[in-house]
Amino acid sequence: MTLLEKMDRVVYATGIDRILFRKMTPRTLRWTPLFVIAVLVAGYVLMAKNASFPDRNFLIGWALFYGAFLAAAFLRVFGPRFTATALSPLDERELMVKARAHAISGIVLATFAMLGCFYMASGGLLGLWYPHHPMDWFNLGFGLQAAGMLLPTLIASWMQPPAIADEED
């Protein structure tokens, strides 16, 4: 058996092919995205409060934040289907769920961005914390990106009841 064949076999044995080729059964993820958002916020706060690289709390915050960022990217694969594959295009119900979930997610993000602008404009005047270090803005950008990945999965999961298993599944 060649090295390539061995590597190919490992891909199928570990089940990575199910993720790569999106063969996962779509699931409703109602609480996991909320947990990941909470970890993102906790990680961001830890990094913002201890904005120096060798600090232990900063490193814990960094690990939490970017761990949650990775989890956000992966959760999309396990939640309701948003991406069509060559063998399995999105049907009318999935397209409707995708459109509504992304539309609501966009409204939620835009509202938070608007409120954030007001807060940042007034936070400094009131002596409250606001992102002023370049690293704070950098992380905030990644945080918004992660929220943009998580919110459609969260909203789509609450929009529909859990799927019932097919008799052939």
Next chain:
Amino acid sequence: MALYNRIALFRAERGVSRRELADAVGVNNQTIGYLERGDYKPSLELAMKIAAYFGVPIELLFSFQPFESVADTLRRAGAMGE
């Protein structure tokens, strides 16, 4: 307004799995599950495809009024025959 359907009944009667029906009408098999539970209202196109698959008029499969149960239908048919 609720939309009732008898997809599960027709499927059971014809011995058709959700996956077979889903493949025939071009949707995900979970969508058939959502339809049967009344959690999703199909488009006119999908409703007509399902009716055509079973070879029945659309109003035999979908209704705004709850369908009579099979037991009641049989009881009524039996009473008419006597």
